Amino acid sequence: MSENGKQAPDGRQLNISQLIAETIGIEMERDPGIVFLGEDIGYSGGTFGASRDLFRRFGEWRVRDTPISEMGFAGMAVGLAMSGWRPLVEIMFVDFIGVCLEPVYNAIAKNRYMSGGHVAMPVTIRAAGGCIGVAAQHSQTLWGMLAHLPGLKVVAPSNPLDYRGLLAASIESEDPVIVIEHKDAYLRKTTEFPFGTEVPRGRYTVELGKANVVRRGGDLTLATLSTMVEKSLAAADVLHAEGVGVEVIDLRTVVPLDDATVTDSVARTGRLLVVDEDYLSFGLSGELVSRVVENLGPSAVKGVSRLANPDLPIPAALSLEREVIPNEARILSAARAIVGSG
Amino acid sequence: MSKVPTLLDRYRLMVTMRAFEEACAQGIPTGELRGELHLADGQEAVAAGMVGALRSDDWMVSTHRGHQHAIAKGVPLEEMMAEVYERVTGLSRGKGGHVHLFDMERRFSVTGIVGSSLPVALGHAYACRLDDSDSIAVGITGDGGTNTGQFHETMNMAAIWKLPLVILVENNHYAISVPAEEVIAGRGIAERAEAYGAWGRRVDGTDVEEVAAAFAEAVRHARGGSGPALLEAVCFRFRGHYEGDIDHYRKSVVKRRMREEGDPLAIVRHRLLERGEVDEAVIAGVEGEARDRIRDILQKVREAPGPDAAEAFRDVFAEVSA
Structure with a gap:
């Protein structure tokens, strides 16, 4: 774990969705180039509450409630990245990534390679995955399918410490990263997990690719x-x-x-x-x-x-x-x- | 280009575009290139019509048939042809090929997936707003692309957020082999703008002056903060969809007539002479210069090496863990 302005845990009773929203807020404060796109991330603060308060803090141009147009806004991320911005895209359920897999696997994943290294794609996609009793179209994890496609990094955190640290590392990465958050985690308090419960209030990252x-x-x-x-x-x-x-x-x-x-x-x-x-x-x-x-x-x-x-x-x-x-x-x-x- | 180009300037550009495509086609019979090559002979007036209204700080996202657009945006001819010929001297050192051209310095890129150019251009347009700049983005697609979800999603989002986006549709009448009029509902492509409260116009895409005037108006609209503009340029694709296309879906009489009556180069040449602006010798000089320039470029490209084997393993990720 690399530390950067780390503060001691303060005994707060956050749940994971609050922790994610707070992490995105820390990252958006740190880097004014981050722009956040997705469905229901603004007015509602996220279907799972993982973007609460960000719309009020950063405004509609940096926290954008999109129409239900995954192909459109996933493709937008490509143009934003080429224009020098760092898009963070929420795909509400990872199952919906099928709607916009084209820009994800043909552009976000391949543009660096196809341009001979001249084009950076620092795009982070967050999506909810996993089973909580919501049937065949809203329960998949799909990390195997996404990992199969060259050019995408794929992350699936298990505990509070990693939910913050891996997301921060993903957003900071120059490479495209898909973070699959488990729906079962969102409403659980950080203290309810068997490990990784001591989450510093400040910023830190957990390196991608280290088990x-x-x-x-x-x-x-x-x-x-x-x-x-x-x-x-x-x-x-x-x-x-x-x-x-x-x-x-x-x-x-x-x-x-x-x-x-x-x-x-x-x-x-x-x-x-x-x-x-x-x-x-x-x-x-x-x-x-x-x-x-x-x-x-x-x-x-x-x-x-x-x-x-x-x-x-x-x-x-x-x-x-x-x-x-x-x-x-x-x-x-x-x-x-x-x-x-x- | 800071000043408005003259008709002779545009003609010079158009003959360069035609010569460029012919130089690419030369790689097919020799086996240097495969049939997956989409040439735009016949569509020069659309690309050349963009020059003058666009600035170097504007963005352009093009299609699988994108060489001419790249030329209009100022992408260096030699690096582009080297990429088409998959040489190490190419824009992407031979890893992109002709349908994946990237030149970030000229703010130009291509996606080979029909319709997908438009959301990318939308992202550039959104970035222009975030940057608080008066740059715009141009997203190009064909008639076939206007039936994709991306077209409609892009039109909708650009309109609700009033983004500085021009969507340029090259209606060459065929979505590969399917006639546009059989698969496009409603009154037409330009009319689709109305549904989104956007600026929409159709022009004769074989007439470079008509295209230039309409495109300049579309750019003014988008740059002025009034939201997206949709310009449909009706033109002809002289060759098949790709270089392996036997093109049996178009009657030979139709193909002959479009070359005779709808060649944008012939239209400009005739007009220049008719107006007495230049004489045959000047025109022959412009044509000869373009031909020689492209011939020299092709020769240099052919002499350049291909990428070494190690190139295949680079550039998947920026950060590779040890």
Whole structure:
């Protein structure tokens, strides 16, 4: 964590959406070149409250309530960036990024490359992802799909300290970054999280591409991100009581993917379980397993396993959603299976 | 260009544009370039009509058929042709190619996706307001682009925020192979401006003087703070949509007639002589100079090396973690 005017935590009871809004405010104060675009970010202060008060503070030209025109305002970000501004774009639900994927993956992601390095695209896209019982079109995480496209950095924070630090680093980055915030986090108090609860009031950044080993253990490496970190920690507690040491790694970013930290861990534990709320196939879990096996060689690995959404659209009924998404019980089963198998 | 160009100035530009496109076409039979090359022969009056009204601090976002617009914006010919020919001396060192031209010094860029140029131009126009400058942005698209969501979203946002944006539509009658009149609802493209309370006009896009007058008015409107202007220039695309296009969807009699009656270069040449402003020798001199200049550029481009292999691995990110 790099510090810059850091102040001590002050015991405030912020929730994550307030923390995000405050972070954006700090960044917009610091850099007058940041312009914030999105639906319902102005008058309403954000569908999830993550832009509250910014419209009043920075005015309509820097905090712009857009029409429901994702293609239009995502493309606007391209022109703004080429004109020397730093656009921050909110896509209300990451599921909606399909509406404007064209400017995102053809221009925001590729303009630096296609211009031979002459064009900078310091664009940050924030979007809400993850399951909270809102069915197939408003529950996806999609970080695997976005990570597949060259030129985009992809971030998914798990805890209060990272919600501020990774967002600040994303906004500051010269590269395009998509930050996928979990809907389950927005209304939770910072103090309710299992770690990262001490959030400095001042500005700091958390470097993109550095995984965080949040629990040490010698028998199994469990790599995950976003809200699954908390569920994995709970499972690790249970396994600890059973005499199984689980090393839990919060990946923090999908691109860059810190496979080095995971590889170092698996070199000691010999076993890797990837827990991912995203779809199973062609995504983060397969990519990470492949890299670790490539890095260590298959003979150095006693077992690998993946737990993710088994390629199903997310059903509306909460009872069915629970069947589809990893939870503590299924993490326990998967961990026991891989540890027991050798 | 600070002063208003004369008709001879515009003719010089137009013959340069035609010669540039012909030099690009030379790369096809030799195998230097593939068929994915969109040339704009026949549309010179639209591009050349923009010169004079635009300033160097105005922005332009163009299309897959964008060489002529780039020439109008002052993009250096040699660097651009080198990019078309994918040489290391090109604007992007050969990594953009002909449909991804970027020249930030001249405030010019291209996107190869139909319709997507317009929201980018909208972003430039928004930045002009944020910067509190009197620069404007020009977003160019074709008739086909006016059926995209981006066109309508851009018109709407530019109008509600009164942004300094000119949308220039080159209506060359065909969205690749589909006749524009079969796929555009309503009275026409220019009339779509009315729905957004915007300035709208249609001109003969084969007549550079008509285009120049209307474009200057559109720019005055946008620069004056009255919101977006939509200018439709009706023109002909002499070649196929791309260089591999067999172009069987247009009758040969129609193609012959458009070259005979709708060639913007012939129209200007005739007018210059008719007005007695210059004689045949001056015109021949201008044509010869442009041809020689482009021939020399093509030769230099052909002598330039392609990018080295390492170039493929650069410029994905500005910041690469160790």
